Amino acid sequence: MTASHSSPAAGRLEAIEITKQFGSVKVLEGVNCALTPGRIHTIIGENGAGKSTLFKILSGLYLPSDGALHLDDKPIVLGSPRAAHQRGIYLVPQEPALMAELSVAETMFVGQLPTKGTLFGRVDWPAAKREAARALAALGVDIDVDHISKDLSIAQQQQVECAKALLRGCRIILFDEPTSPLTSHEVARLFAIMRRLRDEGYTLAFISHRMDEVLDISDDISVLRDGRLVDSVTRGNFDRKSLLSKMVGREMSIGLRRGRSTATTEPVLSVEGLAREPRFRGVSFTLHKGEILGLAGLIGAGRTEIAEAVCGLTPKTAGKVTLGADDITHARTSQIIRHGLVYAPEDRARHGVVLPMSITHNVTSSLLERVKQRFGFLDRNDERRIAGDTVRQYRVRSSRLDQPLSELSGGNQQKVVFGKWMSTSPLVAILDEPTRGVDVGAKDEIYELIDELAAGGLAILVISSEMEELVRICDRILSVYEGQIVAELTGDEITPDRVGASYLSHAHV
Ligand SMILES: Nc1ncnc2c1ncn2[C@@H]1O[C@H](COP(=O)(O)OP(=O)(O)OP(=O)(O)O)[C@@H](O)[C@H]1O
Ligand SMILES: [Mg+2]
Structure with a gap:
């Protein structure tokens, strides 16, 4: 069917002088980039640099305005994702859209069920399930193929997407920012899968804003800036500082912990015995003027639910919330905003x-x-x-x-x-994953801004799954585990190891 996976060395995908224009705006300009079998090639760059656009061109979602794609040194034209699949190229989107009520096996075979040799091709379900299970097992993933897709975690959905790529015989797999919604444990599992595929000779491409990950997993790194390729380097020649500088086009300082605290002892927001059974209970804390307080914990620990209940978005089953001198326990969200509390939710597309x-x-x-x-x-x-x-x-x-x-x-x-x-101009800001998907340069600027806002007296509650972020900006951290605050850390206690241990120690008992 496809020539691309007939020999193990096949699967070199090359972008040659690719240009992409939307109206009069040039998003990519003369980009040259080669993805090689047996290597993980990472594209880094600031927000809007053109990374996703390049992946969309490589995987048939967009046609380039100019330039060409070569597969194993032969020119190809990809008019659709399906055409790309037939050439052995598969894009794993950041948050895969799975068919809600379908089983994992059904999802994996959408559009290409194996049929028995009858006239109308009756679907051979037992064979389909066996193949689906085999693809998942090849990745070392333990997911039941009869499971309903919509109940899978994002990490599992990504694993199913990888297995779909294998099922379609694809040897070139592109991952657009797969790690931003994952916990560190899930990232480690994804990386194990990616390394396994790489070692079997697959061609992999990756996008991430997290430099630690990039330096850990990449064999090749290409840097995009304003739609142009500014550098391509191979393992052994990486250097964090110079990569960052190339990304942003200026010298970058490497982030340090917040130097000075502007926290006062003046309470602004006080939460007492807050509960929303069965999600969380007994949550008490006081947030002070000028303070940056972090909520650490695993995804699903209940941090977002706590924030939503504080802001009146969801009902509480117990407890009291006071903002300044006002009891806002039973206030509506619109009233709460008027009192000076804002909530920037993690899922920007949702609300x-x-x-x-x-x-x-x-x-x-x-x-x-x-x-x-x-x-x-x-x-x-x-x-x-x-x-x-x-x-x-x-x-x-x-x-x-x-x-x-x-x-x-x-x-x-x-x-x-x-x-x-x-x-x-709020009094209290609750920021849920404030830099999800934000590039390193812009992250620095947002951290500085958060710092300035706190210095101006704003009381800030931050929820983040990025340990580095919490450690860098918080005066104080509360660890949440299964809906309860299990630890409080301040000052020198705030290190990535100690924050992680403060909730993980509960996970192992
Ligand atoms: N369909 C479109 N129409 C017009 N402009 C677009 C379209 N898609 C992307 N762009 C623009 O192209 C530029 C590059 O976008 P792209 O999504 O490739 O960036 P990115 O490097 O993936 O950024 P991020 O790190 O934020 O995901 C952006 O300025 C974006 O606004
Ligand atoms: Mg992108």
Whole structure:
């Protein structure tokens, strides 16, 4: 069927002088990049640099505006993902969209069920299940093929996607930022799968914003900046500092722990005995003016649920929440926002922003209510000024202020979310995964901004699954395990090892 997996050395995919233009905007320009069998090639670059666009071209989702793709030194044209699959190329998307009610085996065979040799090709289910199970086993993954897909974790969904690639005989597998929604344990498992495939001669490509991961897993690293390839280096010649500098086009300092604390002893938000059974219980803490308090824990520990209950998004079964002098336990979310508490949720597509709306409208939507109360209306010039300030302050990469958010890269969308909430000048900000999918340069800027906001008196609660992030910015950390606070760390106790141990020690008992 396909020539690409007939010999083990096949599977060299090359982008030659690839250019991609959307309207008048050039997103990729003259990019040369070669993916080689038996190697993991990582593309790094700031938000909006063009990484996902390059992967989409390599996997048949987009046609290039100019340039060519070569597979094993022969030119190919990919008009669709299906055409790419037939050539042995498979893209594992960041959060795979699985068919809700289908079993794992059904999901894996969508569009290509094995049939018995009858006229109308009756589906041979036992054979399909056996093949699905074999593909999963080849990855060392233990997932029941009769399981309903929608109940799988994101990590498992990615594993199923890898198995789908194998089932389709694909030898070239591209992973677009697979690790950002994963826990460190899940990342380790994914990397084990990727290494296994690499060692069997597969061609792998990877995107990540986490430099530790990149340095750990890559055989080759290519750096994209503003749509151009600025460097390609191979293992042995990597150096974190120079890679970072090439990404951002200037010298980068490597992140340090927050030097000075601006925490005061003045309580702003106080949570007593908060519960929402069966998710969490007995949660008590006080957040002070100028303080940055972190919630650490495994994904699913209940941190987001706690934040949602504090903000009045979900009902509480017990407890009391006080903001300044006001009891907000039973207040509605809109009242809570008016009292000065904002919540920037982790899933920006769910309730952080409206993707089809423009940058301007997204930034100013959180202000509308307040401004309306004060002045009666929000002038169009005011809107543009506020949105323009946000775009500049957070270095949002966009071609124009009325650009729909859906056209921005993931990281740039995150910056708009952040700007949207901060423009309301709150007393307390709850930031859930504030830098998910944000590049290193922009992360630094967001950390500095969080620091400045705290210095200005803002009380900040941060939820993050990135240990480095919590260790770097927090004055104090509470560890959450299975819906309860199990430890509190301050000052010199805040190291990645100690924070990790504070909840993991509970996981092993
Ligand atoms: N369909 C589109 N129409 C217009 N512009 C687009 C479209 N898709 C992407 N872009 C623009 O192309 C640029 C590159 O986007 P891309 O998604 O490739 O970035 P990225 O490097 O993957 O960034 P991130 O790290 O944030 O995921 C961005 O400026 C984005 O706004
Ligand atoms: Mg991307």
